Amino acid sequence: MTSPRVLLAGESWTTHSIHQKGYDSFTSTEYREGGGWLIAALEEAGWEVTYQPCHVAARDFPATAEALSAFDLVILSDIGANTLLLHPDTVAGRPTPDRLLALRDYVAGGGGLVMVGGYLTFQGIDAKGQYAGSAVEEALPVTLFRHDDRAERPAGVVPVAEAHAITEGLGDWPALLGYNRLTAKPGAEVLARVDGDPLLVVGGFGEGRSIAFASDCGPHWAPEPFVEWAGYKRLWARIADWAAGRETAQ
Numbered sequence: 001m002t003s004p005r006v007l008l009a010g011e012s013w014t015t016h017s018i019h020q021k022g023y024d025s026f027t028s029t030e031y032r033e034g035g036g037w038l039i040a041a042l043e044e045a046g047w048e049v050t051y052q053p054c055h056v057a058a059r060d061f062p063a064t065a066e067a068l069s070a071f072d073l074v075i076l077s078d079i080g081a082n083t084l085l086l087h088p089d090t091v092a093g094r095p096t097p098d099r100l101l102a103l104r105d106y107v108a109g110g111g112g113l114v115m116v117g118g119y120l121t122f123q124g125i126d127a128k129g130q131y132a133g134s135a136v137e138e139a140l141p142v143t144l145f146r147h148d149d150r151a152e153r154p155a156g157v158v159p160v161a162e163a164h165a166i167t168e169g170l171g172d173w174p175a176l177l178g179y180n181r182l183t184a185k186p187g188a189e190v191l192a193r194v195d196g197d198p199l200l201v202v203g204g205f206g207e208g209r210s211i212a213f214a215s216d217c218g219p220h221w222a223p224e225p226f227v228e229w230a231g232y233k234r235l236w237a238r239i240a241d242w243a244a245g246r247e248t249a250q
Helices: 036-044 054-060 081-085 099-108 135-139 232-243
Strands: 005-010 012-021 024-033 048-052 073-077 112-116 142-144 150-157 176-180 182-184 189-194 197-205 208-213
Touching: 005 036, 005 054, 012 054, 036 048, 036 232, 048 054, 054 081, 073 232, 081 099, 099 112, 099 135, 099 197, 099 208, 112 135, 112 232, 150 189, 176 197, 182 197, 197 232, 208 232
Parallel strands: 005 048, 005 073, 073 112, 112 208
Antiparallel strands: 012 024, 142 182, 150 176, 189 197, 197 208
């Protein structure tokens, strides 16, 4: 049996620091990736994962719904809309396809989409995620605010789940340290909430399915107790299977 295929885009960042020591200063640069826990969960569940960090997705994210159809599922996690809109060739003054439209059409044609929360998905910090009003928002089961949508909860907030094939049998959820505020669309199903706000929302779009998970798949909003939680791998395997329209045995 052929393994289902998922494209994960995002979950990377570069930090450029200035170290000031009296009169003198120097700089350092660090590159990091945060999708390891999610990738491990998907691979353990039998998924073939293609991972594109943000700088790779900027150039290599598929440009058409047809190209995206090579995957059963697309996951966007902490990657802003501009990274997909502004291909390097576009910035250089050459027309390129609108990859947000391609992603919407991919879902409408039967593909699966999961958007994971963070500082640069949904609207994010300073509203720089920029998915509100986009073609991708059309495909999501949630409506986005036009402003900075973060709900920071540094002391932790515990999700409360509803009964569903994705959430059943996972036990008590560990606390999260923040999330993006969202509004479920009519007809969408809210499977978990934090502080009364939607955390996990599922719905259909055209022939496909989409899921919004309003918090992180890894630190910082999903702290160590969450990513080490016994239910973590089953949760993400079930999210992937449901979005792709697959029966889940997890």
